[in-house]
Amino acid sequence: GFDVMVFEKDLSAIRGEGQYRGPIQIQSNALAALEAIDMEVAEQVMAAGCVTGDRINGLVDGVSGNWYIKFDTFTPAVERGLPVTRVISRMTLQQILAEA
Template structure:
């Protein structure tokens, strides 16, 4: 994407050296997306529109004997095209 002013908090130095340029899709985990939604919902929406959800999965704590879920959430695996 072009035309966005950004502040980079973390980056992979191997990409800068050229080692990581063919690594594949950029993946945004649901916790990172939730943080982005809390910081700037409009930017989070732009990220969601530019990418695609590749899978949803259930995440939480389950009692191994009864099968009861104590904490339940859906984790979305979101990939951005490079």
């Protein structure tokens, strides 16, 4: 019930420079919040994204490949009825949100 205005802090996404940056991860709680705000937009975002919450998640040493820690993002989301974590292209996300 609030009137809000969203400002893009990183203009590179709007100018198209964001295409060279990696994907952005959207956690289950953020997807659930998006569903509460606009189900149609949430469905577009989830359809365009790639589910990663059903895989091994955690922090890995980029040099050695050794895991610092592994964690489960799937079970807590499913148990609470939340969407499973996904990654999505920054440019695709920006486009969906800009057109909403």
